[in-house]
Amino acid sequence: MTFISTWVEAQKFAEKIRNQGSKKIVTTNGCFDILHPGHCLYLQKARELGDCLIVGINTDNSVKKIKGPTRPVNDQESRALVLRHLKMIDLVCVFDEPTPNAWLESIRPDIHTKGGDWDPSKMPESEVLKKWGGKIICLPFIEGFSTTGTIEKINKK
Numbered sequence: 001m002t003f004i005s006t007w008v009e010a011q012k013f014a015e016k017i018r019n020q021g022s023k024k025i026v027t028t029n030g031c032f033d034i035l036h037p038g039h040c041l042y043l044q045k046a047r048e049l050g051d052c053l054i055v056g057i058n059t060d061n062s063v064k065k066i067k068g069p070t071r072p073v074n075d076q077e078s079r080a081l082v083l084r085h086l087k088m089i090d091l092v093c094v095f096d097e098p099t100p101n102a103w104l105e106s107i108r109p110d111i112h113t114k115g116g117d118w119d120p121s122k123m124p125e126s127e128v129l130k131k132w133g134g135k136i137i138c139l140p141f142i143e144g145f146s147t148t149g150t151i152e153k154i155n156k157k
Contacts, residue, residue: 003084004077005091007106010054013091014107017052024050027109029100031063031147032079033072038145040086045139046113047088055089056103059096073151099124108132116141 005013017023028046032039032055047053057079063072072079080092095103101124104112112125112134120126120136129136 003081003092005093007093007103010091010093011106013052014054014109020051023052024110025052025054025107026050026111026113027054027056027100027104027107028113029056029058029095029103030115031058031067031072032083033063033067033074034147034150035079035082036145036147036150038142041142042113042115042139043083043086044088049111049113049137052090053088054091054093054107054109055083056093056095056100057083059094062096062098065098073147101125101128104128104134105131109134112136114138 014025017025026046026049028043043053043055057076058066060072060076074082076094080094083089083092093103097103104125105128109129110133112129114120114123114125114136116138118138120138123136126136
């Protein structure tokens with residue numbers, strides 16, 4: 001059993017939401033390797049911006065490229081399963097590309113969220129979202145929580 005939706009399934013889901021009128025589709029993306037309170041609060045705030053939340057996660061291969069050879073701690077199926085069980089998330093997809101741009105183009109969200117530690121003007125997603133009038137909203141970074149910090153705590157024990 002998989003908890004990962006295909007891009008086509010996500011596209012059809014987004015189209016269904018769009019056809020219901022003025023509903024807003026929200027997306028976000030990331031590794032979401034070890035889920036912590038910062039992730040949960042961030043995902044809840046993202047969901048509050050619209051009528052559905054579709055999450056894109058990096059494949060195991062792309063997490064290794066971004067975070068290094070010891071990551072991810074949890075494989076993409078496990079990460080998707082945990083995320084999909086959060087009530088604020090409607091679908092979880094994976095992408096292997098260096099940016100989520102192709103995935104975003106397939107869904108065409110109204111809003112794409114990123115953490116407040118990102119500068120929207122330097123995000124490759126900015127240009128792609130402009131094509132259909134989508135926008136990026138950077139949500140406040142929640143201090144004191146990080147996957148890297150969690151791993152460091154575990155390794156000290």
